[in-house]
Amino acid sequence: MLIAGLTGGLASGKSFVAAELSRLGCHVVEADALGHEVIRPDGAAYPAVVKEFGEGILNPERGIDRARLAAIAFADPSALERLNAIVHPAVRALASRRFREIEQADKHGIAIYAAAILVETGAYKEFAKLILAACTLERQIERALARPGATRANVLERLARQLPLGEKRKVADYVIDTNGTTEDTLRQTKIVFEDLRKFAQ
Numbered sequence: 001m002l003i004a005g006l007t008g009g010l011a012s013g014k015s016f017v018a019a020e021l022s023r024l025g026c027h028v029v030e031a032d033a034l035g036h037e038v039i040r041p042d043g044a045a046y047p048a049v050v051k052e053f054g055e056g057i058l059n060p061e062r063g064i065d066r067a068r069l070a071a072i073a074f075a076d077p078s079a080l081e082r083l084n085a086i087v088h089p090a091v092r093a094l095a096s097r098r099f100r101e102i103e104q105a106d107k108h109g110i111a112i113y114a115a116a117i118l119v120e121t122g123a124y125k126e127f128a129k130l131i132l133a134a135c136t137l138e139r140q141i142e143r144a145l146a147r148p149g150a151t152r153a154n155v156l157e158r159l160a161r162q163l164p165l166g167e168k169r170k171v172a173d174y175v176i177d178t179n180g181t182t183e184d185t186l187r188q189t190k191i192v193f194e195d196l197r198k199f200a201q
Contacts, residue, residue, distance in 0.1 A: 011143035013178030031115035132172035
């Protein structure tokens with residue numbers, strides 16, 4: 001089985017490319033979804049997150065209120081570091097388990113691990129190939145501002161925390177340019193998929 005990483009930046013088209021790769025037959029594992037799983041009451045990171053940040057982050061059902069937790073973590077860089085130190089290892093362990101399950105079911109399949117900060121963390125080195133969904137900074141800002149509740153200050157702050165897409169290009173095996181039409185992005189994604197299939201045999 002081939003495991004490839006898929007990354008991008010805020011509103012760069014990563015989720016769109018991931019959805020198309022899934023439609024083409026890849027097994028897509030989303031880091032964000034795993035992050036939500038590990039902080040559920042039955043998740044591996046739940047006890048440590050509650051211990052670190054207190055019961056004030058819990059809702060009446062004893063689940064973690066993600067908005068409340070995010071407000072604490074993103075207001076303080078050291079709090080975000082502490083949260084990441086708890087959540088990231090749990091996400092990596094869960095991802096490894098998912099990959100083993102996929103390989104048992106589809107020995108010659110393609111697994112795609114979609115995550116925003118693969119390059120920033122150095123995790124991209126763990127994958128056979130790295131795909132980058134990229135567009136101009138102007139397009140990122142335009143798309144991000146179209147999302148519900150987005151403000152320019154919030155969008156610029158999030159972008160400042162991410163490595164510029166130009167830097168990520170330097171380590172990517174494939175770059176899917178999402179500046180153009182939907183059809184053009186789909187065309188590029190299909191080309192990448194066909195190439196990945198050669199390595200998955």
